[in-house]
Amino acid sequence: MTNQVDLEAEIQRLLTEHGRIAEQGITVQRRDNILILGGDVESPQRRDEICRQITTHFPDVEIACDIGITRTQAPNEVEEIS
Amino acid sequence: MIRIAAVGDVHVDKDVVGRYRPALDQLPDVADALLIAGDLTRHGTVEEAKCFATEFGGLGVPVVLVLGNHDHQSDQQDDVAQVLTDAGLTVLEGNSTVLHLHGHRIGVAGVKGFGGGFAGACASNFGEREMKAYVGHTEEIAATLEAALLDVADCDALVALTHYSPVPDTLVGEPLEIYPFLGCYQLGRAIDAAPTTLALHGHAHAGSERGRTPGGVPVRNVAHPVIKQAYNVYQLLSDQNLVNA
Numbered sequence: 001m002t003n004q005v006d007l008e009a010e011i012q013r014l015l016t017e018h019g020r021i022a023e024q025g026i027t028v029q030r031r032d033n034i035l036i037l038g039g040d041v042e043s044p045q046r047r048d049e050i051c052r053q054i055t056t057h058f059p060d061v062e063i064a065c066d067i068g069i070t071r072t073q074a075p076n077e078v079e080e081i082s
Numbered sequence: 083m084i085r086i087a088a089v090g091d092v093h094v095d096k097d098v099v100g101r102y103r104p105a106l107d108q109l110p111d112v113a114d115a116l117l118i119a120g121d122l123t124r125h126g127t128v129e130e131a132k133c134f135a136t137e138f139g140g141l142g143v144p145v146v147l148v149l150g151n152h153d154h155q156s157d158q159q160d161d162v163a164q165v166l167t168d169a170g171l172t173v174l175e176g177n178s179t180v181l182h183l184h185g186h187r188i189g190v191a192g193v194k195g196f197g198g199g200f201a202g203a204c205a206s207n208f209g210e211r212e213m214k215a216y217v218g219h220t221e222e223i224a225a226t227l228e229a230a231l232l233d234v235a236d237c238d239a240l241v242a243l244t245h246y247s248p249v250p251d252t253l254v255g256e257p258l259e260i261y262p263f264l265g266c267y268q269l270g271r272a273i274d275a276a277p278t279t280l281a282l283h284g285h286a287h288a289g290s291e292r293g294r295t296p297g298g299v300p301v302r303n304v305a306h307p308v309i310k311q312a313y314n315v316y317q318l319l320s321d322q323n324l325v326n327a
Contacts, residue, residue: 025287
């Protein structure tokens with residue numbers, strides 16, 4: 001259990017502190033022997049870089065990437081503040 | 083009627099330039115101003131700030147923003163702010179501005195904010211020098227927000243713009259353990275010290291969209307991963323929230 005927590009902590013720090021990533025909103029959850037990555041990023045390049053860096057730094061870890069790309073369409077509703 | 087568009091945490095770099103622009107080009111048709119709640123860039127470099135200015139500049143409506151923690155990462159925040167100012171964007175940090183929109187005066191007070199936690203689970207100004215510096219920084223920033231809000235309290239509507247959250251309501255969905263790194267109650271207290279109409283913040287990517295301060299001010303988390311579109315639009319100055327009518 002400790003090793004699992006340490007691994008997830010190391011991955012979170014890698015994603016935040018790596019100069020080519022700087023992502024703080026990625027979730028890391030273990031399911032069986034696979035780490036499931038979740039959350040949203042601003043471009044497909046960022047998603048791919050996250051997976052590449054984790055694979056490079058933790059070659060023994062199998063990952064599944066469920067990271068989405070945040071949509072940027074214009075809104076079609078207005079909220080009245082009261 | 084005034085319509086304010088808002089978003090935060092857009093984290094612009096070269097790979098994002100062009101993604102927002104189609105929606106931003108429509109913004110003047112649906113809103114009178116755009117407020118941006120920090121984390122404009124990934125690492126807070128001048129190069130990224132130029133990318134942000136390219137994407138969010140020249141919209142034809144006023145753009146008012148605060149920086150976020152990412153915008154401080156490279157210790158170039160002053161240069162980042164200068165790039166944005168040179169591009170015609172209004173950068174707030176412990177101060178305020180007044181927007182003149184359709185005959186109304188809309189006050190916007192902004193500050194990045196900081197962590198510290200919320201009632202029942204907050205840091206105290208006690209113990210090691212580092213802890214006192216942490217909490218002291220939080221209290222100093224909240225005091226500047228309160229003063230900035232009160233500076234424009236005579237406006238027709240008043241908006242508080244921060245990166246960190248002033249309430250725990252809009253953090254629901256984030257791990258409870260990191261709430262103290264996502265906001266602090268002192269910001270909420272500052273917002274309640276003025277006749278604030280609306281409080282906007284970002285930072286909590288996995289948080290919730292809606293909350294209220296203890297004093298009842300509506301709070302909206304406009305972090306991009308939360309609103310899942312280019313910006314939200316809020317209508318102010320209905321009969322209920324004219325502070326100086």
